[in-house]
Each structure stands twice: as C-alpha cells, then as structure tokens.
Amino acid sequence: xxxxxxxxxxxxxxxxxxxxxxxxxxxxxxxxxxxxxxxxxxxxxxxxxxxxxxxxxxxxxxxxxxxxxxxxxxxxxxxxxxxxxxxxxxxxxxxxxxxxxxxxxxxxxxxxxxxxxxxxxxxxxxxxxxx
Amino acid sequence: xxxxxxxxxxxxxxxxxxxxxxxxxxxxxxxxxxxxxxxxxxxxxxxxxxxxxxxxxxxxxxxxxxxxxxxxxxxxxxxxxxxxxxxxxxxxxxxxxxxxxxxxxxxxxxxxxxxxxxxxxxxxxxxxxxx
Amino acid sequence: xxxxxxxxxxxxxxxxxxxxxxxxxxxxxxxxxxxxxxxxxxxxxxxxxxxxxxxxxxxxxxxxxxxxxxxxxxxxxxxxxxxxxxxxxxxxxxxxxxxxxxxxxxxxxxxxxxxxxxxxxxxxxxxxxxx
Amino acid sequence: xxxxxxxxxxxxxxxxxxxxxxxxxxxxxxxxxxxxxxxxxxxxxxxxxxxxxxxxxxxxxxxxxxxxxxxxxxxxxxxxxxxxxxxxxxxxxxxxxxxxxxxxxxxxxxxxxxxxxxxxxxxxxxxxxxx
Numbered sequence: 001x002x003x004x005x006x007x008x009x010x011x012x013x014x015x016x017x018x019x020x021x022x023x024x025x026x027x028x029x030x031x032x033x034x035x036x037x038x039x040x041x042x043x044x045x046x047x048x049x050x051x052x053x054x055x056x057x058x059x060x061x062x063x064x065x066x067x068x069x070x071x072x073x074x075x076x077x078x079x080x081x082x083x084x085x086x087x088x089x090x091x092x093x094x095x096x097x098x099x100x101x102x103x104x105x106x107x108x109x110x111x112x113x114x115x116x117x118x119x120x121x122x123x124x125x126x127x128x129x130x131x
Numbered sequence: 132x133x134x135x136x137x138x139x140x141x142x143x144x145x146x147x148x149x150x151x152x153x154x155x156x157x158x159x160x161x162x163x164x165x166x167x168x169x170x171x172x173x174x175x176x177x178x179x180x181x182x183x184x185x186x187x188x189x190x191x192x193x194x195x196x197x198x199x200x201x202x203x204x205x206x207x208x209x210x211x212x213x214x215x216x217x218x219x220x221x222x223x224x225x226x227x228x229x230x231x232x233x234x235x236x237x238x239x240x241x242x243x244x245x246x247x248x249x250x251x252x253x254x255x256x257x258x259x260x261x262x
Numbered sequence: 263x264x265x266x267x268x269x270x271x272x273x274x275x276x277x278x279x280x281x282x283x284x285x286x287x288x289x290x291x292x293x294x295x296x297x298x299x300x301x302x303x304x305x306x307x308x309x310x311x312x313x314x315x316x317x318x319x320x321x322x323x324x325x326x327x328x329x330x331x332x333x334x335x336x337x338x339x340x341x342x343x344x345x346x347x348x349x350x351x352x353x354x355x356x357x358x359x360x361x362x363x364x365x366x367x368x369x370x371x372x373x374x375x376x377x378x379x380x381x382x383x384x385x386x387x388x389x390x391x392x393x
Numbered sequence: 394x395x396x397x398x399x400x401x402x403x404x405x406x407x408x409x410x411x412x413x414x415x416x417x418x419x420x421x422x423x424x425x426x427x428x429x430x431x432x433x434x435x436x437x438x439x440x441x442x443x444x445x446x447x448x449x450x451x452x453x454x455x456x457x458x459x460x461x462x463x464x465x466x467x468x469x470x471x472x473x474x475x476x477x478x479x480x481x482x483x484x485x486x487x488x489x490x491x492x493x494x495x496x497x498x499x500x501x502x503x504x505x506x507x508x509x510x511x512x513x514x515x516x517x518x519x520x521x522x523x524x
Binding site for chain 1: 395396397400424428429431432433434435438439440443444446447448449450451452454455456457477478479481
C-alpha cells in the first residue's frame, strides 16, 4: 500500500474530493502567510524577487499543489529613509498577493490570499472550485 | 452590508458551506504549524502548558473557529542534558497534536494535525465533516 | 567536560564575557520577533495575556537568560469591527515591548525591543551593559 | 540629525563598538533561524537553492550586515519516499549552516550557526571579533 493510500485512511469517509482540495487550498495559503510574515523586504535590491521565488519553490513541495503564484506588492512597500540602515520593512499580510491551485484526484481549487481594502483584512478565499 | 457579506462575495459562486468549512480547517492547522514550529520548549518548567494555551487563545481569533485543542506531546520531548543550558528543544511538527473544529453556517469540520508514524509525516487531515 | 565548556571552545579566543552577553541579548530579541510576528491577537479575550506569558516561558529556555519581560501594547491594537469575525490583528513589531536580561559569567546585558516613533522602526538596542 | 544618530542615543553609554557588532551578530543568526525554520525543503527540485538565496537577500537588509552565507545541508535531508507527495521535510536548525559578518564602525564580528554533534545542538557562536 503506497503512502497516499495510507494517508487516505485517516480522512473521514464522507469527505469529497472537492472538500479535500479546498482543505489543501487553505493549508497552502496559511502556510505561506505564517511562515514568511516578518521577513525583511525592500523595494531596493533583490529581496522581493528572491522571496517570491523561494515561497513558490518551497511551498509547492506540499502535497497536491498544482501551481503557486506569489507576488509581493511593491506598491505597498514604503519608499522610506533611503540612505538609512533602517529603511526596509517586515513582510505583512497586506504585501502578499498569492494564488494557489490545488488538485485532489478530479477536483480543483483556485484559492487566493489578497488584502481587501473594504475589509481592512488579508482575506484567504476560494475563487473557483470544480470537479 | 456587514463584513461577513462583504467577504462572501469574494468566494466563488459554487463553493458549498462544507467546502468553506474544510478550507477554514486547513487554514487553522497550517497557521498553527507554521507560526509556532521553532519555538523553544522543554519538559521542565511551564513552557509546554503556556504554549498550548497561547496557541489556543490566539488561533481561535481566526474566523469560524468553534474549538481548538492543542497538545504538545511531552513524550516526544527528549529528556536530555538536564543540567545544561542546551537542554531544551525547538518545537517540531512531530510534537504537535492539534484538533480544530470549524463551522461555516450549517457545516462543520473536525480536522487534525498529528504525527503518523507509518507515514513519517505530520498529517493534516479531516476527521469528520457534516452539514 | 560539561556541555558549557564544549560550547565555549567554538567561540573565538578574544571574545569577552560582555561581548558574549551582548550576543545573547541580540539572539533573545530577534528570536522573539521572528518567531511570533504574524500571530493573531486582539484586545478582546485572553490572547494578549496568553501570548505574553508563552513568549516569556518559552524564550527563557534559551541559554543565559536572566529575565524576559514581554508586553504586547494593547494601545496600538486597533479597536476595529468588533462584531465581525475579521476584527483581530496580526502581531507586528510595533506591538512588542520586550526587555531581556542576559548574563554570561560576570557580565550582564539589559536589551530592549521597542517601536521608536522618530525612527518609524522597532529598534533592538542595548540599554545597559556591565561586568 | 540622521537616523543612525537617532538610533545611537537609545544605546547605553558604555556599549563599545565590538559589543554592538556582537549584538548585531546575535540578531542576524536568530532572525534567520526563527523566521525560516518550518519551511518545506527537499533535495529534489530548486527549493534549497531558492531558500538559501532568499535568506541571504532578505536578511542582509538588516542594519550593519556585511555578508551572509547560508547553506542548507543537503546531506542531512533524508532521501525518503521519493514517489510520494509526503517526501519532503521541514527546515530544522540542524539543516542550517550560516555565517554572518556584521560591522559597526571599526568593529567586526564573524558569527556562525551550525549544528554541533557533540552538543546535539545548533549553536550560535562568535568565531572572530576584531576592531
């Protein structure tokens, strides 16, 4: 019995493939948020590009990930104190725009983490589900 | 229009209440894992109790959480080098046994994070879904 | 040879006790910042108290800590959207006021992490060093 | 008055440049450890390279960093379950070999984080201090 089948027996009997894909979508977004918030970033230098790439490469190792697109919103990074050693920021949820696609057997979920100004909140949400 | 309704419009039209509850269950478990892994803990002193409590109190602030039970498995903490200043450990996934219950409208999910020896993996899984 | 002496041989020969205590002070503050930033908190409920306590109990396990005082500045937590499930915040550096005392043999350091408005920066700094 | 001078006034009067550089060395290593421990990594694919690079690019934004060399020790990554979706690991301190050089005015510190088998501990230590 492969490890996938071993894992499956821990899931409740009534869980549909779509529900499983939705569960994985939630895991994907929350993992990114809580792992990387607090990391130093700046509009100067290569930190944004390097961090976007590292988030994608590491987080796609989690099971059932089809695609991870990460953007750190440079427009939300303050242009402050350029000459100063204190002129960088810590990554916050508001900086992140992440879209993940998860797939479990025939079911697919497209989920997103994005700051929603009218909520003043970085909302994790399911954009689309199918299968 | 309340903020809950505002949030709802960002979700795809076809998402069921159960799928939403499953999504929240995944967010809950991954948030706990990626926020707290790495924290110093020890079987001596009050670190385990204090950390279990803080995880519960902070993470239940996320939306749609009904219950969060956190156990740091002291049996998996090594009894090492008691007299030494280096005799503590960093929290790993293997130490965590977490059960969360999420609810979205009529749907409920009971999800768990637990180390599964036969997988050599800390598996996040849905135990039960209803509604 | 005890583990303390084993550790000592990895340090360069010219490192003074004061320099060692200063190094530990830096470790203490940065560990707290990068471990806990991102955690959900709210002025309502017990999350602030529970988190302050857990930070103190876990982080004092690190070697050469004499004292750790953690305050999450509730005055900086927004009083927002009380009825809404989105009415909490993620811990940021600006919320933290931490003072640690480290000691290595005869040397002592009192170090602090606190938001400094005139710098727009959460500054880790050594308040006092002796020995 | 520049921001560097503003920051300086928060430090105790007796703090030497070497002690300041040592303090920064501790901050550098602990920031890396507590920010990134828990991140998924695998010997397959590009996660190790991408993460090493992101750690270097983001963490060198902190003040007074001269150089950051990060190596994730692939030899310590288990070669497990290659065909399975669960065949990756979470970054632990044992995987990290980090050397940082900090400089404050005329003083320089070379500090390292590395797993020390005889201590069974990932030791942050000052290799060399000068100035």
